[in-house]
Amino acid sequence: MTTVNVLGAGLAGSEAAYQLARRSVPVRLFEMRPASMTPAHRTAFFGELVCSNSLKSVSPETASGVLKEEMRRLGSLVMAAAEAASIPAGSALAVDREEFGRFLTATLEGMANVEIVRREVTAIPEGPTIVASGPLTSPALERALQALAGPRHLYFYDAVSPVVTAESIDMARVFRASRYGQGGDDYINCPLSRQEYEAFVEALVSAEVVAPHPFERAVYFEGCVPIEELARRGRLTLAFGPMRPVGLVAPLTGRRPFAVVQLRGDDRAGTLYNIVGFQTKMTYGAQRAILRMIPGLERAEFVRYGSLHRNTFLNSPALLRPSLQLRGRDDLFVAGQLTGVEGYLESAATGLVAALNAARLTAGAPLLTVPAETVLGSLIGYITDPARGDFQPMNANFGLLPALDAVALRGREKKRALAERARAAFERWIEDCVLEAGAHAAWAAQAAGAGPEAGALRAAGR
Numbered sequence: 017m018t019t020v021n022v023l024g025a026g027l028a029g030s031e032a033a034y035q036l037a038r039r040s041v042p043v044r045l046f047e048m049r050p051a052s053m054t055p056a057h058r059t060a061f062f063g064e065l066v067c068s069n070s071l072k073s074v075s076p077e078t079a080s081g082v083l084k085e086e087m088r089r090l091g092s093l094v095m096a097a098a099e100a101a102s103i104p105a106g107s108a109l110a111v112d113r114e115e116f117g118r119f120l121t122a123t124l125e126g127m128a129n130v131e132i133v134r135r136e137v138t139a140i141p142e143g144p145t146i147v148a149s150g151p152l153t154s155p156a157l158e159r160a161l162q163a164l165a166g167p168r169h170l171y172f173y174d175a176v177s178p179v180v181t182a183e184s185i186d187m188a189r190v191f192r193a194s195r196y197g198q199g200g201d202d203y204i205n206c207p208l209s210r211q212e213y214e215a216f217v218e219a220l221v222s223a224e225v226v227a228p229h230p231f232e233r234a235v236y237f238e239g240c241v242p243i244e245e246l247a248r249r250g251r252l253t254l255a256f257g258p259m260r261p262v263g264l265v266a267p268l269t270g271r272r273p274f275a276v277v278q279l280r281g282d283d284r285a286g287t288l289y290n291i292v293g294f295q296t297k298m299t300y301g302a303q304r305a306i307l308r309m310i311p312g313l314e315r316a317e318f319v320r321y322g323s324l325h326r327n328t329f330l331n332s333p334a335l336l337r338p339s340l341q342l343r344g345r346d347d348l349f350v351a352g353q354l355t356g357v358e359g360y361l362e363s364a365a366t367g368l369v370a371a372l373n374a375a376r377l378t379a380g381a382p383l384l385t386v387p388a389e390t391v392l393g394s395l396i397g398y399i400t401d402p403a404r405g406d407f408q409p410m411n412a413n414f415g416l417l418p419a420l421d422a423v424a425l426r427g428r429e430k431k432r433a434l435a436e437r438a439r440a441a442f443e444r445w446i447e448d449c450v451l452e453a454g455a456h457a458a459w460a461a462q463a464a465g466a467g468p469e470a471g472a473l474r475a476a477g478r
């Protein structure tokens with residue numbers, strides 16, 4: 017039976033290798049540690065958590081909580097490891113990171129059809145392959161990816177602006193317009209008086225920021241400078257930069273405001289807006305407090321915070337299909353943070369989907385697309401939407417889900433309704449998957465000469 021190569025045994029690669037192996041697909045899992053370390057990893061464990069030990073909320077009313085349920089239903093190894101290694105942390109799923117890494121490593125080392133190769137990969141192999149080498153992919157493999165994707169489609173830094181929900185913007189305080197009237201009403205503009213601007217700059221200058229990792233020093237290139245750094249360069253730097261008011265007239269006063277913060281639509285449904293040019297290293301708490309000083313954003317709900325860090329990722333909207341296959345090569349899949357998802361769990365989840373599809377490909381079965389109404393499907397839909405320009409990484413959040421048909425629900429009620437719809441859509445889909453997985457198992461069993469029942473159970477995740 018065809019072997020699938022998995023490059024990198026991080027969150028995505030470990031999950032992918034496990035999902036393939038339990039479907040009787042032979043796996044060659046490459047991991048360069050401990051011989052070559054990334055600048056952030058410290059151990060030889062698979063799935064090492066390089067920073068926080070939290071896999072976020074378990075609350076069923078959060079996107080992260082629903083994603084956990086979805087992964088559990090698909091028999092996720094990362095979820096099993098997290099639950100086995102969990103430590104008390106209120107409504108978050110926090111883990112003992114060493115136990116977590118040990119669990120993943122021991123499980124994969126114990127699987128007969130997983131061959132573990134501890135060396136750096138420097139070229140993309142021939143044959144079915146899942147690339148899951150993560151945000152700190154080694155330079156040689158980065159070059160290979162660049163050759164494959166094209167120089168314009170591999171990025172090395174995140175310069176992420178915060179994203180807020182449309183419904184949390186106070187529309188009475190802002191106005192829609194594009195600079196010089198070009199581009200219709202595409203932007204939401206938050207006007208600031210001189211006094212408001214000065215208070216905002218004052219807060220930025222003294223804001224608490226996240227300390228950079230040593231390998232992230234001096235990454236600021238012009239066009240990617242954090243707003244607090246711009247504020248420190250001079251009191252009017254922002255007013256001549258991302259907050260310039262030129263070409264805009266506030267309808268309420270009929271005059272050009274002293275400064276303007278622009279918000280641009282971040283999804284097709286118009287439910288999310290990013291704050292243009294507001295990449296920042298401020299702590300999440302400081303972002304919440306200071307960005308809510310902007311007129312119209314007093315009650316802003318943040319679905320993604322701003323950040324700026326080393327992160328290798330592909331321009332997935334141009335390169336990947338919803339199956340996580342490369343557009344130009346059917347047997348090459350990409351998973352994890354390299355696809356432009358953000359977060360431990362999100363990375364593992366894409367590893368799971370890439371593996372489901374790689375297994376199907378080797379068995380000659382049709383590939384799967386996760387429905388858009390589910391949290392996992394909405395995230396994959398976001399990163400693979402070919403209409404998306406100016407791509408930046410995204411975490412799982414309810415703002416990515418298609419709008420509800422029904423009444424204008426808000427706040428908690430809306431989250432609950434979205435979570436329920438996601439659950440129902442996932443259950444319908446997984447029923448189909450199990451049926452199809454039965455067929456897949458029959459193909460796989462035929463190829464492996466194993467009993468169909470055993471194959472069916474494995475493939476169905478039982």
Ligand SMILES: Cc1cc2nc3c(=O)[nH]c(=O)nc-3n(C[C@H](O)[C@H](O)[C@H](O)COP(=O)(O)OP(=O)(O)OC[C@H]3O[C@@H](n4cnc5c(N)ncnc54)[C@H](O)[C@@H]3O)c2cc1C
Nearest residue numbers: 024026027028048067068137149150154352353359360363
């Ligand atoms: C510094 C930093 C801190 C982060 N903190 C958080 C956080 O607190 N919470 C959160 O949710 N997310 C965080 N992230 C984002 C992200 O969720 C994690 O990076 C996550 O580990 C990504 O999973 P992955 O499987 O894509 O990559 P990784 O988990 O990094 O796995 C990739 C694996 O590939 C290996 N590898 C790389 N190149 C090669 C090669 N050429 N050959 C063989 N093996 C190779 C690496 O050694 C690694 O084991 C952080 C990212 C970074 C860079």
